[in-house]
Structures are given as structure tokens and as C-alpha cells.
Amino acid sequence: MSKLEATGYVIHRRPYRETSLIVDFFTRQYGRISAVAKGARGASKSDRKSLIQPLQLLSFELSGRSQLKNLGIAEALQSSLNLKGTSLYSAFYLNELLMRAIPETEPMSMLFEQYQRTLTALERVSNDNTAAEINANSIPTGDVEPILREFELLLLQELGYLPDFNYTADTGEQIIADLSYSFVSEQGFIACSAKQAYALSGRDIISIAQKDFSPSARRAAKYICRQAFLPIIGDKPLKSRELFISR
Structure with a gap:
């Protein structure tokens, strides 16, 4: 054996x-x-x-x-993580995403290292907010969203689904800050009218590529990641997301 x-x-x-x-x-x-x-x-x-x-x-x-x-x-190998409220729900989300997205017995050492860093960052957010006498259940989502997006983007990269944040999918032209783009799963970004539904700012796309998560870039990154994961995990809702909604 x-x-x-x-x-x-x-x-x-x-x-x-x-x-x-x-x-x-x-x-x-x-x-x-x-x-x-x-x-x-x-x-x-x-x-x-x-x-x-x-x-x-x-x-x-x-x-x-x-x-x-x-x-x-x-x-x-270590004591249990001190995760509370939003940080704990976020960790459950990561686990469910891994269960749904990655195949069995396929080594992903870079993703494993990022998973560890992500858990450490979530624990730090939880401890910082507790020290500041903020209810752990009310940790601002802005504190955890950049942490989650960085993990999601690396996961997409490991799976071969990460879009090109520098050039358009159809013409290969460079993403321009002052233009608007639509995102198409499994393809990438395509220039569009600013009035089109779900149009994304080129400035936000560039910010995401630089891991600069301003409030508008955070919203754009969340939308892009959710759309990018659809071909991978399907449209069945993730149960862990209900924890955020029910708070």
C-alpha cells in the first residue's frame, strides 16, 4: 500500500x-x-x-x-486561526471556491502559498478590527475585498482563465484609461460605449492589473471575477455567499 x-x-x-x-x-x-x-x-x-x-x-x-x-x-502545524465575522465568512468562501473550481490531485504550489497569505491577511483584518473595538461581524467589506480579489485573480491565472488586463480581446489594442469596455468570459475586454450595461472603465481595469483596488476598481474586479468563474463553477450559487447577505 x-x-x-x-x-x-x-x-x-x-x-x-x-x-x-x-x-x-x-x-x-x-x-x-x-x-x-x-x-x-x-x-x-x-x-x-x-x-x-x-x-x-x-x-x-x-x-x-x-x-x-x-x-x-x-x-x-499551527494553532487555529483567529477568524471572526466577515473574515471567517471570507475564508469559508475561499474553501468553497477551491472545492468547486480546482480539479483533484493537481498541484498548485503558487496558489497554495497565496491561500496561506490570504488567510493570514484575513486574520490580521479580524484582529485589527477587534482591537479597534469594531464588531467583527461588521468589518467593512472594503477591508476584505482586495484580499479576496487577489486570491481569485491568481486562481483564474492558475486555471488559465485570467483575462488580459492590458490589451483588448478582439483587436489587441492597449486598454485606455478614458475608454469603456465590456467583459466577455473566456475572451476578455472589448471596447464599448460608456452607456452600455455593465460597461467598465479602462482606468479601473488598469488599476486592477496594478493591484490598486480603489472603491470603483473593487466593484469592477468583483464583477469581472464573478463573470470569469461562471464557465468554471457554473451558475449554482455558492452557499458561503449567503453568509454575507444574511449578516
């Missing part, structure tokens, strides 16, 4: 039989991978019940020749 060693985060889990879980990990070595964690739920007194939690970074062993592995020895 072959064994694999991996480092990764728990991004999803679901019941399996009476006392076990099927756990989805996002790992440095293998991308997204699934495993059966025996004795991790129900009346079992296994330490795994407290160890296998969403957003927990683990070092672990996997065994088995099928696509669905068996989880062996697992050890926490």
Missing part, C-alpha cells in the same frame, strides 16, 4: 458511515485531495474529532491506491 506525506488545510468535510468523515484537503504537494478519516465523528473518542477542523493546517499521511485515500497519522 503506497503512502504519501502531505501538508495542507482542511477545506471541507462530510459524514461517511457511522464514525468517519470524508475530508477534502488543499495541500502544497498534491493540490486538492480527499481522504477517509476513520473514527473522526460520532461517539468516537479519537483526537481527530478536534484536529480535523476547517482551516486547520496539518501534516499528515495518506495511504491507498484509489483516488479516495485513507488518512493516517495527522498533526497540527
Whole structure:
């Protein structure tokens, strides 16, 4: 029986039989991978019940020749993240996006590093707002949106769906700040009238490319990312987005 060693985060889990879980990990070595964690739920007194939690970074062993592995020895590599309110909902969103967007067992080391940086940034936002005596549930979305957009843009790049933010898709002309553009999924930006529905400012497109997320660029980036992900994850709503709406 072959064994694999991996480092990764728990991004999803679901019941399996009476006392076990099927756990989805996002790992440095293998991308997204699934495993059966025996004795991790129900009346079992296994330490795994407290160890296998969403957003927990683990070092672990996997065994088995099928696509669905068996989880062996697992050890926490850091304490649980201190995420609250909007920051926590944002992390759940990242996990659901990974579950829906990336194929299994396809290594994405750059994305894994960005995922870690994103969680760290979300934790910092959560702690900063708590220190400032702001309710964590009321963290301004402007604090987390640039963090999420940077992750989404890298994910699109890794999947081959990132549009060219410098040149138009149809003519190859450079994006001009004073012109307007429409965004077409799987193609890119096309010059259009400023009066056209969902027209985007060239200035905002250029700002996004430079990771300069002004309020208008944030709105544009959110629209672009949502449209760009449609061919990848489909139009079935992400459950984690409901957390933001219900606040």
C-alpha cells in the first residue's frame, strides 16, 4: 500500500458511515485531495474529532491506491486561526471556491502559498478590527475585498482563465484609461460605449492589473471575477455567499 506525506488545510468535510468523515484537503504537494478519516465523528473518542477542523493546517499521511485515500497519522502545524465575522465568512468562501473550481490531485504550489497569505491577511483584518473595538461581524467589506480579489485573480491565472488586463480581446489594442469596455468570459475586454450595461472603465481595469483596488476598481474586479468563474463553477450559487447577505 503506497503512502504519501502531505501538508495542507482542511477545506471541507462530510459524514461517511457511522464514525468517519470524508475530508477534502488543499495541500502544497498534491493540490486538492480527499481522504477517509476513520473514527473522526460520532461517539468516537479519537483526537481527530478536534484536529480535523476547517482551516486547520496539518501534516499528515495518506495511504491507498484509489483516488479516495485513507488518512493516517495527522498533526497540527499551527494553532487555529483567529477568524471572526466577515473574515471567517471570507475564508469559508475561499474553501468553497477551491472545492468547486480546482480539479483533484493537481498541484498548485503558487496558489497554495497565496491561500496561506490570504488567510493570514484575513486574520490580521479580524484582529485589527477587534482591537479597534469594531464588531467583527461588521468589518467593512472594503477591508476584505482586495484580499479576496487577489486570491481569485491568481486562481483564474492558475486555471488559465485570467483575462488580459492590458490589451483588448478582439483587436489587441492597449486598454485606455478614458475608454469603456465590456467583459466577455473566456475572451476578455472589448471596447464599448460608456452607456452600455455593465460597461467598465479602462482606468479601473488598469488599476486592477496594478493591484490598486480603489472603491470603483473593487466593484469592477468583483464583477469581472464573478463573470470569469461562471464557465468554471457554473451558475449554482455558492452557499458561503449567503453568509454575507444574511449578516
